[in-house]
Amino acid sequence: MNVVVVVCSALLVVGAGLAVVRAEKGPSMLDRTIALDIVVTTMLAGIALYAAVYRRADVVPILVVLSLVGFVGSVTIARFASVEPEGEGRVRTREEIAAEEAERRAAEESSRAEAEGAVTGDHHESPPVDADEHHGGGAAGEVR
Amino acid sequence: MTHGAWDTVADVVSMICLLGGAFLAFAAGVGVLRFPDLLSRMHAGTKPQVLGLVLVLVGLALRLRSGGAVWALVLVVVFQMLTAPVAAHMVGRAGFRTGKVRSDLLVVDELTRDLDARDAADGGNGGTDARPGNGSGTDGGSSAGNGRGADDGTGTVRT
Numbered sequence: 001m002n003v004v005v006v007v008c009s010a011l012l013v014v015g016a017g018l019a020v021v022r023a024e025k026g027p028s029m030l031d032r033t034i035a036l037d038i039v040v041t042t043m044l045a046g047i048a049l050y051a052a053v054y055r056r057a058d059v060v061p062i063l064v065v066l067s068l069v070g071f072v073g074s075v076t077i078a079r080f081a082s083v084e085p086e087g088e089g090r091v092r093t094r095e096e097i098a099a100e101e102a103e104r105r106a107a108e109e110s111s112r113a114e115a116e117g118a119v120t121g122d123h124h125e126s127p128p129v130d131a132d133e134h135h136g137g138g139a140a141g142e143v144r
Numbered sequence: 145m146t147h148g149a150w151d152t153v154a155d156v157v158s159m160i161c162l163l164g165g166a167f168l169a170f171a172a173g174v175g176v177l178r179f180p181d182l183l184s185r186m187h188a189g190t191k192p193q194v195l196g197l198v199l200v201l202v203g204l205a206l207r208l209r210s211g212g213a214v215w216a217l218v219l220v221v222v223f224q225m226l227t228a229p230v231a232a233h234m235v236g237r238a239g240f241r242t243g244k245v246r247s248d249l250l251v252v253d254e255l256t257r258d259l260d261a262r263d264a265a266d267g268g269n270g271g272t273d274a275r276p277g278n279g280s281g282t283d284g285g286s287s288a289g290n291g292r293g294a295d296d297g298t299g300t301v302r303t
Contacts, residue, residue: 004159008166015166015173022177022185028221030239034189035176037231041192042169044220048204049162057213063220071227078234083242133286 005053012049016042033077040070154206161203165181168196181246186232193228193259 015038023035030049044066049060168191175188201217208214239245240255247253 001155001159002165011163011166012171015170015180018170018173018177028182028239028242028244030182030235030242030244033235034182034185034246038169038172038176038189038192041197044197045165045169045192045200048200049166052158052162052204052207057208057210060208060213060216060220064216064223067197067220067223068227071223071231074231075234078231078238081238081242089242141197 005049008049009046012042012046029077029081033074037070037074040066040073044070154209158203158206161199161206165192165196165198165200165203168192168199173197181249182244183236184249186235190228190232194224197224 009016019035019038019042023032023039026032027036044063047059047066049064050056172188172192175191176185179185179188198221201221205214205217247256
């Protein structure tokens, strides 16, 4: 009995650990979704193992809730999965994030300066109106 | 057999079921780490989602042996059987449309064949499908996330 419990928990922990490794490496968002689905399922199995060992019938509602919540997460991510540009499918380092942030901020600054120049000058060019924005258009990166 | 003997039998069977479920979870971890592309990883990941979960919950039910809890476990299995295909369908669809499916690993690819047939029937005006294996899809990889409202900057795949 004790041996079986130890073996079961070791298998579950190793399985979840391998899935977490894939979630870190995963080249795309969807690979990570699948890996985290496996982590959730392994958690379900772990809670069921705990309930079986100690005969705890009161943790069974946790199993019901977990099985529903895991579904919502993966469907949501799959709905909004987008085409990822080359090289974005990995966790970036701190320096890369800082560089991107600085670049984005510089672009914002320059566009704002341009807009101010247009405002102080004559109004020969109206600012671009985003039609989608006012009609509640689709979310960015949505898969239809 | 006496009552105690049946209890022992139920405990042993429940332990075997728990071992089987835990082994399937382990196999899913190995598979999802080692398989080469999205669809084969999905294949590995679905093992503990249905069969493994059923085994673990049968083991739990044999160990609890009380009416109400067992019905809740049946509910868990029914939910999982209803939701796992939906989630797998959504993930597979998004993967196909965003070019995450490696067509060289497929034995049968009926969807691409049907899409090609449709395009041929249309006269080739529906050229915006993201086919598996073309990597970047249709939009040239402009920066996703800040292209609000700009149709070619959102990374959206339209079919």
